[in-house]
Amino acid sequence: MESIGCIVCGNRKTTPYIEVLDRLSQNSETFQLVKCDCNFVFLNPRPTADEISTYYNSTDYDPHNVKKNDKWGRLYKCIQKATLRWKFSKIASFYSNGKLLDIGGGSGEFTSFMALKGWDVVLQDNISNLDGINGSKDVRKVENLQMIKSAEHFNVITLWHSLEHIHNIEELFSNLNRMLTIDGILLIAVPNLRAPENTFYGTNWAPFDAPRHLYHFQLETLDNLMKKSNFKIVRKYSLFQDTPYNILLSMANLTPFQFIKGIFVLCYSIIVTLLNGPDQSSSLLVICKKA
Numbered sequence: 001m002e003s004i005g006c007i008v009c010g011n012r013k014t015t016p017y018i019e020v021l022d023r024l025s026q027n028s029e030t031f032q033l034v035k036c037d038c039n040f041v042f043l044n045p046r047p048t049a050d051e052i053s054t055y056y057n058s059t060d061y062d063p064h065n066v067k068k069n070d071k072w073g074r075l076y077k078c079i080q081k082a083t084l085r086w087k088f089s090k091i092a093s094f095y096s097n098g099k100l101l102d103i104g105g106g107s108g109e110f111t112s113f114m115a116l117k118g119w120d121v122v123l124q125d126n127i128s129n130l131d132g133i134n135g136s137k138d139v140r141k142v143e144n145l146q147m148i149k150s151a152e153h154f155n156v157i158t159l160w161h162s163l164e165h166i167h168n169i170e171e172l173f174s175n176l177n178r179m180l181t182i183d184g185i186l187l188i189a190v191p192n193l194r195a196p197e198n199t200f201y202g203t204n205w206a207p208f209d210a211p212r213h214l215y216h217f218q219l220e221t222l223d224n225l226m227k228k229s230n231f232k233i234v235r236k237y238s239l240f241q242d243t244p245y246n247i248l249l250s251m252a253n254l255t256p257f258q259f260i261k262g263i264f265v266l267c268y269s270i271i272v273t274l275l276n277g278p279d280q281s282s283s284l285l286v287i288c289k290k291a
């Protein structure tokens with residue numbers, strides 16, 4: 001385990017925020033989330049980059065690729081298809097084609113989709129068997145960002161729910177500044193600590209996902225991190241599709257009571273997000289440019 005300072009403001013003085021269990025493990029190891037004076041919430045102490053891999057070994061850890069062919073698996077696939085089209089439309093409003101890098105792209109559904117649309121695509125992930133993942137042959141795969149040559153630049157770089165997993169944020173942003181073209185766009189989607197459903201599930205709120213989620217952003221702290229890293233947010237969106245997914249994963253069990261509560265929380269959350277926008281959505285997408 002290692003202790004860290006706040007990645008947003010560098011402060012080491014924090015107060016305890018909440019203590020959570022690993023939702024995928026049967027053991028009683030607890031993890032402490034802390035809150036900095038700048039409002040940023042993060043896991044501290046946390047497993048080191050070398051230690052974290054053991055926490056990804058659970059067969060239940062499959063956030064990007066539900067293989068089960070039951071009704072939830074089919075529903076997930078259906079939502080995933082609509083989500084791919086939605087992501088594409090957000091990029092297409094800036095660029096109709098070009099070079100794209102997806103960081104932490106997991107099983108490759110998004111990069112394959114973009115390759116089919118004619119994009120020149122690179123997928124980065126450090127999962128052990130990159131060749132075994134889904135994906136079009138047109139997608140180049142790299143294990144880490146150092147494998148991308150310094151002369152190579154991208155019009156679009158995406159981090160779909162991967163920023164909160166990355167240990168070395170300074171190194172990441174140094175690479176992002178190096179790799180993105182001068183007028184390129186950076187798309188970052190993260191769970192939102194201010195998600196309306198959060199308060200109904202307490203420590204069981206699935207996006208706490210300790211110790212895999214190292215950081216818990218909200219619009220304000222994400223904006224501060226972007227400014228510190230020489231980026232500015234130019235557009236922001238709510239990811240409505242994450243609300244039912246978060247609620248389902250946050251349920252302790254699927255009793256009739258939990259199900260009815262889930263329907264209520266879903267309706268409540270959608271209304272809150274419609275009224276308040278991305279600031280109070282389950283997940284946030286920000287599109288950034290170099291400042």
Ligand SMILES: [Zn+2]
Binds near residue numbers: 011
């Ligand atoms: Zn701070």
